[in-house]
Amino acid sequence: MLRKVTLLAAALLLVGGPALANTKVREPEPVAFSFEGPFGRYDQTQLQRGFKVYREVCSACHSMNLVAFRNLGDPGGPFFNPEYSAAKGLTSNDNPVVKALAADTQIADLDSETGDAVQRPGIPADRFPAPFPNVIAAKASNGGLAPPDLSLMAKAREGGPEYIASLLQGYGPPAHGVTLSPGQHYNAYFVGGVIGMAPPLAADKVSFDDGTKSTVRQQAEDVAAFLMWTADPHMEARKQMGFSVLIFLVLFSGLLYASYRRVWRNESH
Amino acid sequence: MSGHSTYVPKTGFERWLDSRLPIIRLANDTIITFPTPKNLNYWWTFGGILSMMLGLQIVTGIILAMHYVPHVDYAFNSVERIMRDVNYGWLIRYMHANGASMFFVAVYIHIFRNLYYGSYKAPREVLWILGCVIYLLMMATAFMGYVLPWGQMSFHGAVVITNLLGAFPIVGDAITTLLWGGFAVDEPTLKRFFSLHYLLPFMIAGVVVLHVWALHVVGQNNPTGIEPKSKADTLPFTPFATVKDGFAMSLFLILFATFVFFMPDALGHADNYIPANPLVTPSHIVPEWYFLPFYAILRAVPDKLMGVIAMFGAIICIFALPWLDTSKVKSMRYRPQAKLYFFIFLVVCVILGFCGAKLPDDQVIPGLTTFKLVDSDLNSFVWLSRISTLYYFAYFLVVMPLLGLFEKPLPTPETISSPVLGGEHKD
Numbered sequence: 001m002l003r004k005v006t007l008l009a010a011a012l013l014l015v016g017g018p019a020l021a022n023t024k025v026r027e028p029e030p031v032a033f034s035f036e037g038p039f040g041r042y043d044q045t046q047l048q049r050g051f052k053v054y055r056e057v058c059s060a061c062h063s064m065n066l067v068a069f070r071n072l073g074d075p076g077g078p079f080f081n082p083e084y085s086a087a088k089g090l091t092s093n094d095n096p097v098v099k100a101l102a103a104d105t106q107i108a109d110l111d112s113e114t115g116d117a118v119q120r121p122g123i124p125a126d127r128f129p130a131p132f133p134n135v136i137a138a139k140a141s142n143g144g145l146a147p148p149d150l151s152l153m154a155k156a157r158e159g160g161p162e163y164i165a166s167l168l169q170g171y172g173p174p175a176h177g178v179t180l181s182p183g184q185h186y187n188a189y190f191v192g193g194v195i196g197m198a199p200p201l202a203a204d205k206v207s208f209d210d211g212t213k214s215t216v217r218q219q220a221e222d223v224a225a226f227l228m229w230t231a232d233p234h235m236e237a238r239k240q241m242g243f244s245v246l247i248f249l250v251l252f253s254g255l256l257y258a259s260y261r262r263v264w265r266n267e268s269h
Numbered sequence: 270m271s272g273h274s275t276y277v278p279k280t281g282f283e284r285w286l287d288s289r290l291p292i293i294r295l296a297n298d299t300i301i302t303f304p305t306p307k308n309l310n311y312w313w314t315f316g317g318i319l320s321m322m323l324g325l326q327i328v329t330g331i332i333l334a335m336h337y338v339p340h341v342d343y344a345f346n347s348v349e350r351i352m353r354d355v356n357y358g359w360l361i362r363y364m365h366a367n368g369a370s371m372f373f374v375a376v377y378i379h380i381f382r383n384l385y386y387g388s389y390k391a392p393r394e395v396l397w398i399l400g401c402v403i404y405l406l407m408m409a410t411a412f413m414g415y416v417l418p419w420g421q422m423s424f425h426g427a428v429v430i431t432n433l434l435g436a437f438p439i440v441g442d443a444i445t446t447l448l449w450g451g452f453a454v455d456e457p458t459l460k461r462f463f464s465l466h467y468l469l470p471f472m473i474a475g476v477v478v479l480h481v482w483a484l485h486v487v488g489q490n491n492p493t494g495i496e497p498k499s500k501a502d503t504l505p506f507t508p509f510a511t512v513k514d515g516f517a518m519s520l521f522l523i524l525f526a527t528f529v530f531f532m533p534d535a536l537g538h539a540d541n542y543i544p545a546n547p548l549v550t551p552s553h554i555v556p557e558w559y560f561l562p563f564y565a566i567l568r569a570v571p572d573k574l575m576g577v578i579a580m581f582g583a584i585i586c587i588f589a590l591p592w593l594d595t596s597k598v599k600s601m602r603y604r605p606q607a608k609l610y611f612f613i614f615l616v617v618c619v620i621l622g623f624c625g626a627k628l629p630d631d632q633v634i635p636g637l638t639t640f641k642l643v644d645s646d647l648n649s650f651v652w653l654s655r656i657s658t659l660y661y662f663a664y665f666l667v668v669m670p671l672l673g674l675f676e677k678p679l680p681t682p683e684t685i686s687s688p689v690l691g692g693e694h695k696d
């Protein structure tokens with residue numbers, strides 16, 4: 001079986017690849033995200049709104065296996081609070097918002113005395129609980145298509161967060177010649193145009209605590225920004241360190257160039 | 270190493286050690302007094318840059334290996350754990366992933382430098398072949414390293430590349446089975462790739478020692494291609510070459526840091542952030558950019574076996590170059606025709622790289638349909654690869670052998686110093 005698959009893969013590459021990729025897909029619409037460019041940073045209130053969209057809508061179907069509650073309070077994260085940071089001798093585990101969000105979920109565990117399977121309230125160290133116990137269950141509840149894990153989604157698609165934002169707003173009547181079976185939807189940004197995810201967003205589906213008007217576009221962009229953060233949680237630290245490193249290297253290069261000129265001053269070359 | 274050591278032990282301990290293990294003498298002759306031609310330009314700084322990159326890959330790789338789990342069920346998440354939870358793990362991993370690309374940038378510049386200045390010619394054939402061995406080992410190492418994070422591209426790239434070897438008659442199947450450790454790319458494959466990925470960089474380091482040894486026997490070539498004739502033509506490695514190499518390394522690190530900190534995933538492929546799934550094949554499997562020219566040559570040939578032979582042949586040509594080039598003049602500074610063919614060759618290699626990234630049947634000039642030749646429209650990347658592949662081989666097998674016999678080179682200077690003093694300058 002596996003051998004067949006590998007042969008098929010090779011055959012697809014040489015023959016089928018072109019046919020598959022020729023299906024017309026619409027390019028994601030550009031969005032001016034705050035985190036773009038070398039100076040870009042996450043907009044913390046946007047991350048909070050995006051998290052709310054994920055929690056109240058997407059998490060019903062999509063897991064987020066790589067993210068723990070404590071990450072929400074890490075530097076650069078949606079609920080980071082300098083009061084609960086390393087500078088104060090504390091960590092995100094002490095952050096009350098994080099603790100409350102974790103405690104609000106039920107985590108499957110074993111009773112340490114009896115070994116019985118139990119449900120207990122979450123703690124900041126727990127990962128986000130998945131909506132389905134396994135892939136089979138996920139498929140069974142979604143018309144045979146398992147909703148993919150969203151932790152890395154913003155890095156795992158060409159176009160990243162802009163693709164996600166476009167996809168979530170990209171539903172519409174099927175293009176000419178496309179027929180949909182039950183459970184299928186038309187989405188111009190999805191490869192092939194036919195997606196198994198029903199339009200997840202609607203105006204006012206999520207109410208934002210900061211009073212932002214809850215349009216589909218707002219929800220889509222906010223959750224896309226949140227997914228960029230889950231995929232790249234250390235982006236701010238990375239860029240910050242990048243500037244120090246570049247400044248150092250430029251100065252160091254200048255110094256080396258001066259030394260070079262000095263060492264070679266009497267040599268014609 | 271080169272026989273004429275000028276090292277004089279200064280202290281009692283140095284004298285004692287020198288008569289037992291002349292290691293300080295070795296270091297002294299290699300990086301202090303080694304005579305370097307005084308007219309080297311910046312294209313000669315890439316040897317040092319390559320050594321630095323090898324060192325960086327080994328250091329970051331060893332740290333990654335402390336956290337990485339070579340198992341099909343855990344590999345992907347262990348890399349993500351490095352990215353998220355290990356302190357500065359993102360830095361180490363991004364340095365390693367982008368470091369591999371930068372390593373290839375440097376090695377390609379280094380190789381084209383040698384092509385241009387004829388550095389592979391006598392007496393440097395062994396030095397050249399050792400360099401080619403390093404390049405082969407680098408390709409093997411990078412290919413296996415790319416499999417380790419066990420993403421979609423890792424897995425399906427491994428499937429496609431290992432299947433190529435199966436095209437060889439008789440031995441093909443045995444080789445692929447041995448590489449896989451079974452009958453498909455799976456757990457045993459990942460385990461052995463990890464083991465080999467750890468091993469090969471140290472073999473590279475070993476061949477680098479031989480490479481430098483050979484270099485110190487024959488000495489460095491230089492932009493004129495004229496061997497140094499007197500002391501006036503050379504300068505001691507330290508401080509002259511060390512400070513210049515150091516400056517170039519620092520500039521190269523600026524480029525490297527720009528990728529690591531500001532566009533760390535630009536050279537990677539989005540699909541490799543999806544965990545490997547043997548049952549779902551990505552619509553478009555592409556290798557890492559540094560393999561693309563060879564991938565284009567592979568796909569240019571309609572027959573699978575012939576394609577594989579062409580791909581390996583393309584590498585063998587590089588090995589054989591010292592005997593393919595018949596010109597007595599080393600540097601292309603004095604070979605105007607060769608210079609022209611060289612720059613076309615350079616452009617052709619870049620075009621092949623582009624072709625490797627495209628789908629064979631995609632149009633080169635969008636919207637223009639010409640006529641179908643054999644299996645594809647003439648305006649397609651597969652035909653562009655075919656024409657480029659033809660030139661690639663013609664450069665080695667026709668241009669290099671014949672040009673040396675028929676061309677009229679410009680007059681070459683007597684010594685390194687004369688053209689420099691005569692006012693002619695770098696090209």
Ligand code: HEM
Pocket residue numbers: 323326327328329330331332333334337348362365366369372407410411412414415416417418466467469470471473537
């Ligand atoms: C010639 C030097 C080397 C080259 C060119 C090289 C290249 C690579 C490449 C291209 C990857 C995939 C990166 C990615 O996309 O994630 C990789 C991963 C890896 N390499 Fe290396 N490597 C070298 C040396 C080493 C050494 C010496 C070690 C260990 C001692 C090592 C350990 C690893 C590990 C554990 C991974 C998996 C983690 C990851 O994917 O980031 N590498 N290497």
